[in-house]
Amino acid sequence: MRKDSALSLYYQMLRIRMVEEAIARVYTQWQMRCPVHLCIGQEAVAAGLCANLLKKDYVLSNHRSHGHYLAKGGSLKAMFSEIYGKENGCSGGKGGSMHLVDLDAGILGSTPIVAGIIPVAAGVAFGIQMKKEHSISVAFFGDAATEEGVFAESLNFAALKKLPVIFVCENNYFSVYSPLSVRQPKKRNNLSIARGFGVEGEEGDGNDVEYVFKAAKKAVMYARSLRGPYYLQFDTYRFREHCGPNFDNELGYRTEIEFSRWCKRCPLETYQRKLLHKGSITAKIINEYKTGIQLEINEAVSFAQKSPFPKPGEAFTGVYA
Amino acid sequence: MAREITYANAVLEATTQCMESDASVYIIGLGVPDPKGVFGTTLGLQEKFGRVRVLDMPVAENAMTGIAIGSALVGMRPIMTHQRIDFMLLSLDQIINNAAKWHYMFGSKMSVPLVIRLLVGRGWGQGPQHSQSLQALFAHIPGLKVVMPTTPSDAKGLLISAIQDDNPVIYIEHRWLHGTFGDVPKEMFTVPIGKARIMKIGRDVTVVTSSYTTLEVMKAARLLSEDGIDIEIVDLRTIKPLDEEAIAASLEKTGRLLVVDGAWKSFGVSAEIIALASEKSFAALKAAPRRLAFPDVPTPTSWALANHYYPRTIDIVNEVRCLLNKSQLTESALGIDPETPLDVPDKNFTGPF
Numbered sequence: 001m002r003k004d005s006a007l008s009l010y011y012q013m014l015r016i017r018m019v020e021e022a023i024a025r026v027y028t029q030w031q032m033r034c035p036v037h038l039c040i041g042q043e044a045v046a047a048g049l050c051a052n053l054l055k056k057d058y059v060l061s062n063h064r065s066h067g068h069y070l071a072k073g074g075s076l077k078a079m080f081s082e083i084y085g086k087e088n089g090c091s092g093g094k095g096g097s098m099h100l101v102d103l104d105a106g107i108l109g110s111t112p113i114v115a116g117i118i119p120v121a122a123g124v125a126f127g128i129q130m131k132k133e134h135s136i137s138v139a140f141f142g143d144a145a146t147e148e149g150v151f152a153e154s155l156n157f158a159a160l161k162k163l164p165v166i167f168v169c170e171n172n173y174f175s176v177y178s179p180l181s182v183r184q185p186k187k188r189n190n191l192s193i194a195r196g197f198g199v200e201g202e203e204g205d206g207n208d209v210e211y212v213f214k215a216a217k218k219a220v221m222y223a224r225s226l227r228g229p230y231y232l233q234f235d236t237y238r239f240r241e242h243c244g245p246n247f248d249n250e251l252g253y254r255t256e257i258e259f260s261r262w263c264k265r266c267p268l269e270t271y272q273r274k275l276l277h278k279g280s281i282t283a284k285i286i287n288e289y290k291t292g293i294q295l296e297i298n299e300a301v302s303f304a305q306k307s308p309f310p311k312p313g314e315a316f317t318g319v320y321a
Numbered sequence: 322m323a324r325e326i327t328y329a330n331a332v333l334e335a336t337t338q339c340m341e342s343d344a345s346v347y348i349i350g351l352g353v354p355d356p357k358g359v360f361g362t363t364l365g366l367q368e369k370f371g372r373v374r375v376l377d378m379p380v381a382e383n384a385m386t387g388i389a390i391g392s393a394l395v396g397m398r399p400i401m402t403h404q405r406i407d408f409m410l411l412s413l414d415q416i417i418n419n420a421a422k423w424h425y426m427f428g429s430k431m432s433v434p435l436v437i438r439l440l441v442g443r444g445w446g447q448g449p450q451h452s453q454s455l456q457a458l459f460a461h462i463p464g465l466k467v468v469m470p471t472t473p474s475d476a477k478g479l480l481i482s483a484i485q486d487d488n489p490v491i492y493i494e495h496r497w498l499h500g501t502f503g504d505v506p507k508e509m510f511t512v513p514i515g516k517a518r519i520m521k522i523g524r525d526v527t528v529v530t531s532s533y534t535t536l537e538v539m540k541a542a543r544l545l546s547e548d549g550i551d552i553e554i555v556d557l558r559t560i561k562p563l564d565e566e567a568i569a570a571s572l573e574k575t576g577r578l579l580v581v582d583g584a585w586k587s588f589g590v591s592a593e594i595i596a597l598a599s600e601k602s603f604a605a606l607k608a609a610p611r612r613l614a615f616p617d618v619p620t621p622t623s624w625a626l627a628n629h630y631y632p633r634t635i636d637i638v639n640e641v642r643c644l645l646n647k648s649q650l651t652e653s654a655l656g657i658d659p660e661t662p663l664d665v666p667d668k669n670f671t672g673p674f
Contacts, residue, residue, distance in 0.1 A: 109394075120415075120419060123390055123394070
C-alpha cells in the first residue's frame with residue numbers, strides 16, 4: 001500500500017467516525033428528529049470500497065449509509081441539513097438520515113427497506129450497459145438483505161446480463177437485535193450462493209481497511225472491464241445501538257465479551273496503530289487531521305442549524321415530476 | 322388519418338412509435354418476444370428494435386421492477402409488462418416504496434419514468450388468482466398515476482402519454498378489450514392523463530365507469546333509451562389523478578350518480594367517487610348516489626358461479642331506474658336471455674383466455 005493511499009484511507013475512516021460521533025453528541029439536543037443509524041465500527045468498508053470508485057460511478061445504499069455517502073464524496077453540509085430537516089438538505093428535508101442523495105457525487109440514493117436498493121443498483125448497471133457508458137454501480141447492504149428474495153433475483157439477472165455492478169454485503173451479524181444464528185443456517189455461505197449464479201466474489205475481514213481496499217480494487221477492475229457483476233462480503237461490527245446515538249449492550253442481545261472483542265478490532269484504531277508503527281503517520285499529522293475535520297464538522301453543523309426549515313407548502317410539492 | 326384497428330394493435334402501434342422516436346424507451350416482460358407477444362401487443366418488436374431494447378425476463382417480478390427503476394434513474398424509459406395483474410403483486414415493494422416515492426423522498430432530484438402495463442380480465446374460469454382488478458390499490462398510492470383506457474384510440478394515446486410521462490404510470494388493460502375495434506389515428510398523438518371522456522352525453526343520470534365496464538354501461542344505455550331514459554356516461558380513462566371536474570360538471574347537469582366499477586365494491590374507486598360527489602357536488606344531488614361493483618369475495622372459477630358474481634346489464638339498468646324512482650325490470654322484459662353466460666365476452670368466444 002502506497003503511503004498516500006494509506007493516509008487517505010485512514011483520513012476517510014477518521015472523518016466518518018468523527019462525523020458519526022458528532023451526530024451522536026448533538027442528537028441528544030433532540031433537534032435531529034429522524035432515525036439515525038450510525039456506522040461507527042463499520043467505517044473500513046465504506047472507506048476501502050469507495051477509494052476505488054470514480055466520480056462517475058454510482059452508489060446506492062441502505063439505512064446505515066452515512067459512511068458510504070461521505071466516502072463517495074457526498075456533501076457534509078447537505079447531509080447535516082438533511083438530518084436536521086432543513087430546506088437545503090440533500091433531499092430538501094423530505095428524506096432525512098435514511099434518504100441521503102448527492103447526484104454530483106454519484107450517490108443515487110439510500111433507503112431503509114432491507115434489500116430495496118439491490119435491484120435498483122443492478123438496474124442502474126443495466127441502464128449503464130444499455131447506454132454503453134463506462135461507469136459502474138455499487139450496492140451497499142447488510143447481512144439481512146441477503147435473506148430477501150430480491151438478493152437472489154438480482155444476482156441472477158446481473159449474471160445473466162453481465163452487468164457492471166458490485167454487490168457489497170456488510171455483515172455486522174445483526175438485523176436490529178436478531179443475530180445471524182436465528183436468521184441463517186450455520187452452513188449458509190453467501191459467497192457460494194453468488195458463485196452458484198456464476199458471480200465472482202470474495203469475502204473477508206471488513207475491519208481491515210487495506211484488505212477491503214484490495215478486494216474492492218479487484219472487484220472494480222472486474223466490473224469496469226465489463227466482465228460482469230462481483231460479490232463482496234465483509235465481516236464487521238456496529239458499536240452503537242441499532243438506531244440512535246447510544247450504546248445498547250444493556251439490552252442483552254449481545255454479550256460484553258463479544259462487544260469488547262470487536263472493539264479491540266476497531267478498524268480505525270487498529271489501522272492508526274499500524275500506520276504509527278510503520279512510521280507512515282505521526283501523532284502530529286493525526287492531530288492535524290482531527291483539527292481540520294472538527295472545523296469542517298462544526299461549520300456543517302452550524303450551517304445546518306442556522307438554515308431555514310422548508311416552508312409548510314413544500315410538503316405538498318414534488319409528488320410528481 | 323384514422324382507420325379501424327384493434328385495441329391490441331393500438332397498444333403495439335403506440336409502443337412502436339415511442340421506440341422509434343426515443344432511443345431510451347425499452348420494453349421488458351415475461352413473454353414480450355415470444356410467439357404470442359403478450360396477446361399480440363408486442364409482436365414483431367424484437368425484430369424491429371433488437372434484443373437489447375425488447376426483452377424477455379426472469380420470473381422475478383420484484384427485482385425486475387427494481388431493475389427497471391434503476392435503469393430509469395440513469396435515463397432509460399422502461400415499459401414493463403405483466404400478463405396478469407396478479408403476478409405483479411410480488412413487485413409491490415419496488416412500486417410503492419421506490420418507484421412512487423423516489424422523486425419525492427430525494428427532494429425532486431430524480432424521477433422514475435416507468436410504465437407498468439398490467440393485464441386484467443375475467444371469465445373462462447380464471448378464478449381467484451387470474452382475474453383480479455386492482456386499480457384502487459395503485460390509485461391509493463401518492464406518486465403513482467393509474468390509467469385504464471377503454472377505446473383503441475385512448476389505448477394508443479394514453480400509452481404514448483404514459484411513456485412520455487416522467488412518473489411511474491400503471492397502465493391497466495382489460496383482456497376483453499384487446500379484440501375490440503375502433504378508429505385510431507395513424508400518427509403519434511397523446512391523450513392527456515387525468516382527463517375523463519364523456520362517452521355519451523345524457524341528461525338524467527351520470528354513470529361513471531372505466532375500462533371494459535364502460536362497454537357494459539353502453540349496452541345498458543341503449544336499453545334505457547328505449548324507455549326514454551337518457552344517461553350520461555363518464556369513462557374515467559384515468560383513475561389517478563381523477564378528473565374531478567368532469568364528474569362534477571356532469572353531476573351539475575344530471576344531479577344523479579351511479580358508479581359502475583369492474584372491481585370490488587368496498588374501499589374502491591366507486592367509494593372514492595361517491596365520497597367526492599358528497600363533498601363537492603352535494604348541492605347538485607337529487608338522490609343518494611348508488612354504485613354497482615363486484616361483490617367482496619374472490620372471483621369464483623366455475624362459470625356457474627361466475628354467472629352470479631359479475632353484475633349483469635340488467636343490474637345497471639335497474640340501478641339507473643332506482644335513481645329515477647322507476648320500477649325494477651326483469652331480463653325477460655328487456656328481451657335478454659337470462660342464461661347469457663358471463664364468463665365470455667360474447668357467444669363466439671372459446672377459451673382458454
